[in-house]
Amino acid sequence: MGTPVAIAATASLGAAPAVAAGRGGSVDPTAPRFSLAVLPDTQYLIDEGGSDPEPVRAALRHVTRSREDANIVFLAHLGDVTEHGTEAELRTADRAFDAIHGRLPYSVLGGNHDVSGNDDDRGDTPYLRTFGPRRFARMDTYGGASPSGYNTFHVLSGGGRRWLLLALDWRVSDASIRWAQGVLDQHPTLPAILTTHDLVWGEEDGGAQLSAHGQRLWDGLIRANDQIFLALGGHYWPTGRTTLTNDHGNAVHLHIANYQDRYYGGAGMIRLYSFDLVRGMIDVTTYSPWLLEKKERDRTPLEAEHMELTDPGERFSVEIDFDERFASFAPPVVPPSRPAADVLVRDTVAYWRFDTSGLPAAGTDGGLIAPGTVARDLSGNGNDLAVQRLHSSAPEVLTWSAEHHDTAPAHASLRFDGGKEPNRGAVLRSERDAPLNSMTFDRGYTIETFLKLPEPFEGDHAWMGIFSWEGRIGEAGKTGGYSEDDAPCSLNVTSERFLQFVVYPQNLDSDPTSWSHALPTGRWMHLAVVNDGRQTVLYVDGSRIARNAAERSRGITTLGKPFALGGTQSAGDFGQGFYGWLGDTRIVARALKPNQFLTAR
Structure with missing residues (x-):
């Protein structure tokens, strides 16, 4: 670097005005x-x-x-x-x-x-x-x-x-x-x-x-x-x-x-x-x-x-x-983590995060998460989740990670290494008496999580589950959907990496389903499922997707069985577990607007 010299009329280092206007029209210096x-x-x-x-x-x-x-x-x-x-x-x-x-x-x-x-x-x-x-x-x-x-x-x-x-x-x-x-x-x-x-x-x-x-x-x-x-x-x-x-x-x-x-x-x-x-x-x-x-x-x-x-x-x-x-001279400014109290909005049913405030067992990056480890429900409603490995899976199927979405409240996540042949994975399940198990959400709901798929995306992970309520929907007398062996509600990733949100609502015998576009790999995303008591809308990074179910959909036909993060049941059993990272996850018993999601500051 050279020796600094005098510079005439040096520009201010302060922030630029929100809008630079002139007779030639306005520009937006904040637009990407x-x-x-x-x-x-x-x-x-x-x-x-x-x-x-x-x-x-x-x-x-x-x-x-x-x-x-x-x-x-x-x-x-x-x-x-x-x-x-x-x-x-x-x-x-x-x-x-x-x-x-x-x-x-x-x-x-x-x-x-x-x-x-x-x-x-x-x-x-x-x-x-x-x-x-x-x-x-x-x-x-x-x-x-x-x-x-x-x-x-x-x-x-x-x-x-x-x-x-x-x-x-x-x-x-x-x-x-x-x-x-x-x-x-x-x-x-x-x-x-x-x-x-x-x-x-x-x-x-x-x-x-x-x-x-x-x-x-x-x-x-x-x-x-x-x-x-x-x-x-x-x-x-x-x-x-x-x-x-x-x-x-x-x-x-x-x-x-x-x-x-x-x-x-x-x-x-x-x-x-x-x-x-x-x-x-x-x-x-x-x-x-x-x-x-x-x-x-x-x-x-x-x-x-x-x-x-x-x-x-x-x-x-x-x-x-x-x-x-630009990282060597202007590294991106990552927003600081936020305490749970900042995101416990009205009607929050459950909120899980994986830093030490929500997962006391959180440790070093890549550290193993043992079966029975508890992720606390920070809403105070008693919907704690406990770790369970599937099908005698190896310890490496669930590890702690310091990776996180830039806008996530907590700067931590869980890395799931589920897959097929043989089926392996881990899930975090609510206790049998958790209030969340039986809630029907007649007035609407918002379910959010942060997700990242690995790059490269290796192996067969078609139809892996992100979250679900357990059980066979046939037990509730629902016969008009895909199968009586379906779970009551689940968010899954298809063979094309589309999101599939399937719900058996209170008012229908069928299963209104929403589909996203193909999800990218190697990048954190925020997902939100929003139901206002009439219709369900799926959002990816705050953007409404096109293929939302047209049917009127009220509530979720839960069976009193656990909620699971990291997998979806079929015929009452888990197959493969999730493959990728999951971060902060929140359930609210009403419809939220995008400016109220976990990404809002």
């Missing part, structure tokens, strides 16, 4: 999907020798108008704004950007056609007078400039976090590299995007190689700073991209975007980088707003060909596990 617009070399369109700046103006109008719909938080120009860097050309560029000034934050950096000299220590130029620090000083995103004025940094808000963007001159001096290092040092927890004019040159197969200046930036700034995960440049064509590994063993994505060799000097082509923090993706699209604005009947074949670029080099996705990638 947001966009960065990139405008590369526009030099052939701003040329006093003969050109047409309208595509540039159209691109800037479009980004401003689309700001709210695409949640565009910033626009970055990659240099070579003009062809000759003259006063006249820069007046044209000035007017073009004036149209968005105050409506959309942006950065502009110098390219070789905008400025001259061996590095950014070149003194005053028409470019600096037009796109120097004074232009950006009133923007909320502006952080400061290097002493030369040719390099700036900006702090953006998107996806519920802040991001650093460095806009560096096409020939960065040693002093400005030290300045950039100082910016990174003063913002050590912000993921950083580096923009410059000359970074990589593209290959015909879509790959890219560091240019001489790009190598200088890589060796002198990028590779040692794990914060920099994405670097964008222009200058060369064709477009291309490469991924290099930095000194911390992490990927850095380096892209070139430049369309001046294309029809109409690039036609004001925009590249949109859409960040999706839920999917862990940056989706990239490339198009010309100027050409898209034209009516279809008025477009020439050449214009239609270039209005949107859809080859793999122009429309692609970059997969990034943002939490993992």
Whole structure:
């Protein structure tokens, strides 16, 4: 790391405003999907020798108008704004950007056609007078400039976090590299995007190689700073991209975007980088707003060909596990555990958790859980669960785990290793006289749990149970369902990893069943079954699934037999046990809304 240097007009490290608004529309900096617009070399369109700046103006109008719909938080120009860097050309560029000034934050950096000299220590130029620090000083995103004025940094808000963007001159001096290092040092927890004019040159197969200046930036700034995960440049064509590994063993994505060799000097082509923090993706699209604005009947074949670029080099996705990638400098903040009292809402029937408050036997990660171990019902209603191994299973079928869903009240879970051939597993069962065994839930119910399926998902675990009430439904005179050997109520995982919630309600002889989509593996989920006394709805991670049973469903036809966590009976016996992790589990005798689930804070 370099020696920190003075940084002009340093941005506040405080939280960003909830909504950044302007005449161009509002953006939501807390939404998990947001966009960065990139405008590369526009030099052939701003040329006093003969050109047409309208595509540039159209691109800037479009980004401003689309700001709210695409949640565009910033626009970055990659240099070579003009062809000759003259006063006249820069007046044209000035007017073009004036149209968005105050409506959309942006950065502009110098390219070789905008400025001259061996590095950014070149003194005053028409470019600096037009796109120097004074232009950006009133923007909320502006952080400061290097002493030369040719390099700036900006702090953006998107996806519920802040991001650093460095806009560096096409020939960065040693002093400005030290300045950039100082910016990174003063913002050590912000993921950083580096923009410059000359970074990589593209290959015909879509790959890219560091240019001489790009190598200088890589060796002198990028590779040692794990914060920099994405670097964008222009200058060369064709477009291309490469991924290099930095000194911390992490990927850095380096892209070139430049369309001046294309029809109409690039036609004001925009590249949109859409960040999706839920999917862990940056989706990239490339198009010309100027050409898209034209009516279809008025477009020439050449214009239609270039209005949107859809080859793999122009429309692609970059997969990034943002939490993992940024863990070395900005580890995800896991909410603290919450005491049981915080989640014992009105009408709570039972609440089990597997930290020491609910499972006194909780120990080290991977520690065995012995038969007879009790998980206390923290609701105080006496619905404790006791561990029972199935079919002479080995001790390893149930272990304690420190893994947990990020929003789970308790930071602990149980790891079940059930399976078929031979049937094995473990369940946690209520005592014979537990009140839960006989409750019928006529006014509705909410049953929640946290679940994670292993990755890889090995073996045959089709139709394994998550929870159930024991017994044969035929004992209650129910003959209209799947089988009289069914359990009264169960939540199961099918052979396709769909959830199946089967209930024999008080008011029907049949078994209304709800089905989810295929559950992912290797990821914690929150599941909730909600019945309001009329209909049952299944939720996964707070989202209502589509295939909920249409039949009117009131209550559960319990038989006075135990409730079990970790398995489902058939014909009164357990087969295989659950395979995966289960966390906090709560039963409430009424319908809860998603904002009342265990995930709510």
